[in-house]
Amino acid sequence: MRHLLSISDLSKAEAVSILDTATELARVSDGAVKKLPTLRGRTIVNLFAEDSTRTRISFEAAAKRLSADVINFSAKGSSVSKGESLKDTALTLQAMGADAVVIRHGASGAPQRLADSEWMLASVINAGDGTHEHPSQALLDAFTIRKHCAKGAPDLAGIRVAIVGDVLHSRVARSNILLLNLLGASVSLVAPPTLLPVGIEKWPVDISYDFDAVIPSVDVVMMLRVQQERMSNLFFPNAREYSRYFGLNSDRLKLMSPHSIVMHPGPMNRGLEIAAEVADSARSVIVEQVSNGVSVRMAILYVLLAGQSLEAGEK
Amino acid sequence: MTVKGYLIKNAQMPDGGIKDLLITDGRIHSLAVGINDATATIIDAKGCVVLPGLVDLHTHLRQPGREDAETVLSGSRSGAKGGFTAISAMPNTSPVADNAGVVEQVFRLGQQSGLLDVFPIGAVTQGLEGAALSEIGAMADSIAQVRVFSDDGNCVFDPLVMRRALEYIKKFNGVIAQHAQEPSLTVGSQMNEGEVSAVLGLKGWPAVAEEAIIARDILLVDHVKSRLHICHVTTAGGVEIIRWAKARGINVTAEVTPHHLLLTDELARSYDPVFKVNPPLRTQKDVMALREALADGTIDIVATDHAPHTMESKECEWQEASFGMLGLETALSIVQKTMVDSKLMDWAQVADRLSTAPARIGGYSDQGRNLEIGAKANVMIINPSASWTVDKDLVVSKSRNTPFHGYELPGVVTHTFFNGMATLIDGALINSGGSE
Numbered sequence: 035m036r037h038l039l040s041i042s043d044l045s046k047a048e049a050v051s052i053l054d055t056a057t058e059l060a061r062v063s064d065g066a067v068k069k070l071p072t073l074r075g076r077t078i079v080n081l082f083a084e085d086s087t088r089t090r091i092s093f094e095a096a097a098k099r100l101s102a103d104v105i106n107f108s109a110k111g112s113s114v115s116k117g118e119s120l121k122d123t124a125l126t127l128q129a130m131g132a133d134a135v136v137i138r139h140g141a142s143g144a145p146q147r148l149a150d151s152e153w154m155l156a157s158v159i160n161a162g163d164g165t166h167e168h169p170s171q172a173l174l175d176a177f178t179i180r181k182h183c184a185k186g187a188p189d190l191a192g193i194r195v196a197i198v199g200d201v202l203h204s205r206v207a208r209s210n211i212l213l214l215n216l217l218g219a220s221v222s223l224v225a226p227p228t229l230l231p232v233g234i235e236k237w238p239v240d241i242s243y244d245f246d247a248v249i250p251s252v253d254v255v256m257m258l259r260v261q262q263e264r265m266s267n268l269f270f271p272n273a274r275e276y277s278r279y280f281g282l283n284s285d286r287l288k289l290m291s292p293h294s295i296v297m298h299p300g301p302m303n304r305g306l307e308i309a310a311e312v313a314d315s316a317r318s319v320i321v322e323q324v325s326n327g328v329s330v331r332m333a334i335l336y337v338l339l340a341g342q343s344l345e346a347g348e349k
Numbered sequence: 350m351t352v353k354g355y356l357i358k359n360a361q362m363p364d365g366g367i368k369d370l371l372i373t374d375g376r377i378h379s380l381a382v383g384i385n386d387a388t389a390t391i392i393d394a395k396g397c398v399v400l401p402g403l404v405d406l407h408t409h410l411r412q413p414g415r416e417d418a419e420t421v422l423s424g425s426r427s428g429a430k431g432g433f434t435a436i437s438a439m440p441n442t443s444p445v446a447d448n449a450g451v452v453e454q455v456f457r458l459g460q461q462s463g464l465l466d467v468f469p470i471g472a473v474t475q476g477l478e479g480a481a482l483s484e485i486g487a488m489a490d491s492i493a494q495v496r497v498f499s500d501d502g503n504c505v506f507d508p509l510v511m512r513r514a515l516e517y518i519k520k521f522n523g524v525i526a527q528h529a530q531e532p533s534l535t536v537g538s539q540m541n542e543g544e545v546s547a548v549l550g551l552k553g554w555p556a557v558a559e560e561a562i563i564a565r566d567i568l569l570v571d572h573v574k575s576r577l578h579i580c581h582v583t584t585a586g587g588v589e590i591i592r593w594a595k596a597r598g599i600n601v602t603a604e605v606t607p608h609h610l611l612l613t614d615e616l617a618r619s620y621d622p623v624f625k626v627n628p629p630l631r632t633q634k635d636v637m638a639l640r641e642a643l644a645d646g647t648i649d650i651v652a653t654d655h656a657p658h659t660m661e662s663k664e665c666e667w668q669e670a671s672f673g674m675l676g677l678e679t680a681l682s683i684v685q686k687t688m689v690d691s692k693l694m695d696w697a698q699v700a701d702r703l704s705t706a707p708a709r710i711g712g713y714s715d716q717g718r719n720l721e722i723g724a725k726a727n728v729m730i731i732n733p734s735a736s737w738t739v740d741k742d743l744v745v746s747k748s749r750n751t752p753f754h755g756y757e758l759p760g761v762v763t764h765t766f767f768n769g770m771a772t773l774i775d776g777a778l779i780n781s782g783g784s785e
């Protein structure tokens with residue numbers, strides 16, 4: 035495995051191995067020595083053509099805990115935002131000797147363009163591209179779900195997940211649908227019909243417009259962020275109506291089954307897609323998703339750059 | 350000894366017969382079995398097919414304005430290489446060809462190249478903005494004698510503007526060539542809306558945005574009794590609407606591009622913008638409907654929508670890239686592959702769809718003539734049993750954005766004659782058409 039562009043690049047065994055590696059790495063991070071020497075001397079570039087402090091910091095922490103050198107190439111004031119072409123940026127990164135490029139980009143497919151081009155040789159890790167995919171987010175979500183719901187199983191067989199909100203524009207949803215399906219979970223999408231893509235019919239999911247009907251039967255409720263720019267765009271009449279049908283509030287929290295959990299990739303719009311008391315409730319694993327993110331991103335870098343998974347018991 | 354014309358020996362005519370064809374003084378001098386002429390250059394065309402010179406009703410030449418992508422001359426050379434003796438320059442240049450000055454400039458540049466006829470298409474509306482009619486009469490009466498009007502690239506979307514344009518061109522025996530794209534359904538659209546766009550997260554360009562305009566314009570042209578041509582039809586639904594209109598005797602013609610006869614939206618999975626085109630590549634079901642429609646005449650012609658773009662406008666992210674692909678040099682090979690080799694059409698139908706019918710729609714009287722004695726010698730030869738591999742670095746066009754790079758295609762265009770003058774011999778351009 036050289037790049038991570040899409041969850042569809044992964045076999046089930048590879049996905050499970052990343053999760054297992056993340057489990058081991060989390061154990062190491064909890065110990066006294068937080069740093070591993072694995073990627074000493076390797077250079078990882080965070081190429082963020084779109085603002086996302088959360089994801090960038092998560093990848094940066096992951097790389098540093100593996101002793102890699104990290105160069106941040108962020109949107110504000112960088113050449114990317116000044117209209118330098120993707121090609122010239124890639125040639126620059128190649129000249130700098132990047133071993134891996136973690137790319138966040140507003141254009142769907144930009145990471146694949148980098149990976150397929152002859153402009154540079156580095157491994158490419160997709161940290162979110164347009165409305166396409168966000169594979170590291172899906173892996174950290176799967177890691178979190180496995181920890182809470184899988185009862186020791188290596189995969190997510192039989193676990194029921196509802197993904198709620200703006201599926202049309204969500205890279206998190208696309209990656210999660212692929213990975214949850216790969217790992218044996220069943221997925222229900224809950225959204226207004228305007229926020230589901232045409233062509234969704236072949237996806238391995240159930241579709242519902244009725245959140246209340248879906249909630250009691252699932253183990254995981256994964257809320258998607260509603261982007262501000264969707265508000266005035268004919269997708270739904272107004273924020274209040276959206277919240278009424280598709281927001282996770284305390285009334286809906288009561289409908290959830292006993293051991294189920296609430297997830298959100300962040301950043302949240304409290305009061306819109308998720309009520310504050312739900313986000314802060316005992317069912318919420320939203321803060322834990324963030325900390326799991328570092329372990330899972332360490333595992334991704336480890337598998338891609340060290341070319342191996344870290345099995346249990348290995349040091 | 351001076352060359353006194355060309356004697357094409359043992360060539361298969363569009364109707365299947367094997368004959369010799371003698372070209373002298375710019376015309377077809379004789380057409381028979383066993384012609385001898387000691388003064389003519391002999392061309393052994395055994396195993397080859399002779400067709401009337403191809404006529405393209407939809408070409409982007411980029412001059413004036415973007416001479417770095419294509420010029421009238423480089424586009425003409427690309428056309429001669431592909432077997433064309435006439436091409437039609439779309440008006441979306443800079444400045445826009447919405448007045449007599451620009452269409453006369455393009456027409457003159459075409460004449461200077463001397464490689465084929467360049468017929469300028471005039472804009473329907475000023476600046477292609479869809480609001481006010483351009484100087485249609487001035488363009489029709491200019492030396493370019495414009496008869497085809499189009500806002501291609503943009504759709505004439507306002508129904509009242511379209512109605513008035515259809516009415517007004519009747520005075521000039523003109524035709525409106527409509528780029529059918531409902532704009533509010535396609536804001537920011539990147540590719541066909543369907544299964545593939547859903548997975549790729551690229552904004553969809555729904556088939557209905559094309560079909561709604563086709564249906565509306567068919568009703569309008571019937572109402573005002575004018576002439577409508579639908580550019581680059583891409584959807585099975587569009588074909589159905591045109592079939593319905595023709596059955597009712599409505600005066601509509603339609604074109605399909607070579608790329609829509611072969612390629613599908615599956616290619617977008619590469620995110621390589623060489624496959625980004627407007628209207629977009631559709632599904633296999635659409636491709637099969639388009640082939641069937643071209644064979645049964647519902648779609649009248651093949652037109653290339655040859656759209657050259659510089660390297661930097663394609664070497665980037667998909668959503669940043671320009672729409673469009675090259676077409677002139679591969680058009681006939683793609684038609685052979687999709688229509689002839691698949692037994693959907695014979696060579697007589699190819700001659701009709703790529704020469705006779707487009708010349709008729711455009712009103713190009715010396716083009717698209719049947720191969721007959723006395724006709725202007727606009728003739729091309731293809732060797733259908735040879736094949737070639739497309740190499741983007743070897744195309745004649747100034748640009749490199751062919752979607753067929755690396756494809757092995759059947760049918761090698763060996764010769765092109767424009768008004769009796771050879772522009773292509775044994776696959777090589779022999780008249781550079783002057784300097785840039």
Ligand SMILES: [Zn+2]
Pocket residue numbers: 501502528580581627628
């Ligand atoms: Zn067009």
